Amino acid sequence: MQLLDGKALATQIKTEIAAEVARMVANGAPKPHLAAILVGNDSASETYVAHKVKACQEVGFDSTLIRLSEQTTEAELLDYIAQLNNDPQIDGFIVQLPLPPAINPDNVTLAIDYRKDVDGFHPVNVGRMVQGLPCFLPATPFGIVELLRRNQIETAGKHCVVVGRSNIVGKPVSMMLAQNSPTANCTVTLCHSRTRNLAAYTRQADILIAALGKPEFVTADMVKQGAVIIDVGTTRVPDPSKKSGYRLAGDVKFDEVAPLCSYITPYQVA
Amino acid sequence: MQLLDGKALATQIKTEIAAEVARMVANGAPKPHLAAILVGNDSASETYVAHKVKACQEVGFDSTLIRLSEQTTEAELLDYIAQLNNDPQIDGFIVQLPLPPAINPDNVTLAIDYRKDVDGFHPVNVGRMVQGLPCFLPATPFGIVELLRRNQIETAGKHCVVVGRSNIVGKPVSMMLAQNSPTANCTVTLCHSRTRNLAAYTRQADILIAALGKPEFVTADMVKQGAVIIDVGTTRVPDPSKKSGYRLAGDVKFDEVAPLCSYITPYQVA
Numbered sequence A, B: 001m002q003l004l005d006g007k008a009l010a011t012q013i014k015t016e017i018a019a020e021v022a023r024m025v026a027n028g029a030p031k032p033h034l035a036a037i038l039v040g041n042d043s044a045s046e047t048y049v050a051h052k053v054k055a056c057q058e059v060g061f062d063s064t065l066i067r068l069s070e071q072t073t074e075a076e077l078l079d080y081i082a083q084l085n086n087d088p089q090i091d092g093f094i095v096q097l098p099l100p101p102a103i104n105p106d107n108v109t110l111a112i113d114y115r116k117d118v119d120g121f122h123p124v125n126v127g128r129m130v131q132g133l134p135c136f137l138p139a140t141p142f143g144i145v146e147l148l149r150r151n152q153i154e155t156a157g158k159h160c161v162v163v164g165r166s167n168i169v170g171k172p173v174s175m176m177l178a179q180n181s182p183t184a185n186c187t188v189t190l191c192h193s194r195t196r197n198l199a200a201y202t203r204q205a206d207i208l209i210a211a212l213g214k215p216e217f218v219t220a221d222m223v224k225q226g227a228v229i230i231d232v233g234t235t236r237v238p239d240p241s242k243k244s245g246y247r248l249a250g251d252v253k254f255d256e257v258a259p260l261c262s263y264i265t266p267y268q269v270a
Helices: A006-026 A043-059 A074-086 A105-111 A123-131 A139-150 A170-178 A198-202 A254-260 B006-026 B043-059 B074-086 B105-111 B123-131 B139-150 B170-178 B198-202 B254-260
Strands: A033-039 A062-068 A092-095 A159-163 A187-191 A207-210 A228-231 A235-238 A246-249 B033-039 B062-068 B092-095 B159-163 B187-191 B207-210 B228-231 B235-238 B246-249
Touching (some): A006 A043, A006 A139, A033 A043, A033 A074, A062 A074, A123 A170, A123 B123, A123 B170, A139 A170, A139 A228, A159 A170, A159 A198, A170 A187, A170 A207, A170 B123, A170 B170, A187 A198, B006 B043, B033 B074, B043 B062, B062 B074, B074 B092, B123 B170, B139 B170, B139 B228, B159 B198, B170 B187, B228 B254
Parallel strands (some): A033 A062, A033 A092, A159 A207, A207 A228, B033 B062, B033 B092, B159 B187, B159 B207, B207 B228
Antiparallel strands (some): A187 B187, A235 A246, B235 B246
């Protein structure tokens, strides 16, 4: 069993991007400039955005963080988005989700110019992804594809079973891995809350992607010997032994599943 | 075994649309107006467009057919598209595919205003379909969903196996039937040319959608007893006994598969 080390891979990718940015800048190009809009004070969102700002620094991007209050109206937010769409200094931007309940996230996603939509959530980017055209790809599914590719895990002709049909992970990764591409070409089964006899599918998986958000849901009896397991789950589970009062739990019962696998992502502990 | 009669269903749907149009017009609304652009003289395209014009007449739509020569440039075609995009009299339009080789079909699809893209091929519509948002749905996949729904064939929790990953049928129908919706909720497996041991998947199918374009490819040994079979294939096969010199062949070997099925679409003969 081999661990798929996403953190080490992220470091490597950032090194590659930093080298590319350095070359661009040496050739007289401006630094890429990423902006992020954070509405309110959701603590997980604060963490995510801080990571993105830090990643920009690491690779040599300029970054701008726009903080808006929890009371921001949808119209005000759309106005900020229009400014970023029209600002030639800004190459791409994200609006951190979730948004306060008074703001419709679909309206926000649609308002972002798809050419600056680095999250890849705009329907134009989703549609182009499905059609196999160049586009911004959503981060988690693209990360999974890269994790497989850079670990030389064969995908062509393999049976990939995806559990969970979210717009952010399950649906896009199932489409990306089914594409006619050297980094894909999987036979893909998309399972979800309405799937009957789920284990009958997961036991067929050469590559199993668990993205349903139920802690330790995937147990040893659901996994084929030699499978590759990608655990996308990060659910907060109360844990009095932690300073924060919780730990992040994966969707896979790591201790019992890991010995069966050829490759598996590490269990989330934080 | 029961035949799924798409022709009878189409007639019924047209009757419903005609009644709705009559109500709209009685309430003072203008007739819906569909335009079609046909470039060149491809004989299959001529037939398709003629059917669409006829369907418009049957349901009470106005229709406009714009015929352009095989020598039309991409720039000229894009200009016609811009005119239709901006014409408030035109509610929707299609550009019949395939186009002459000098014209890039992706550029054409992208040029159509997605709000008039009744074919549902614009990435915005594809993306919104994936995300479960209101949009124009592509005709063949939506036809399959309607064929299942109007025949009261249960889809929730059923294993649907789609063979073929085209942008027009395989990919969209696999996404549509996996959605969290009363007319979907299938567990969906998408198979294609790189799938290994295809029969191992198709034999699991409660609903099998054959959309690969290989005449009589699906044989009895690939089908589970009681399955629902949707045959999307229409390949021209030479047939000297026909006046046209060919017949249209389905992807399913009807004679041997039909006795196994609960429901099956008829074999194409024309």
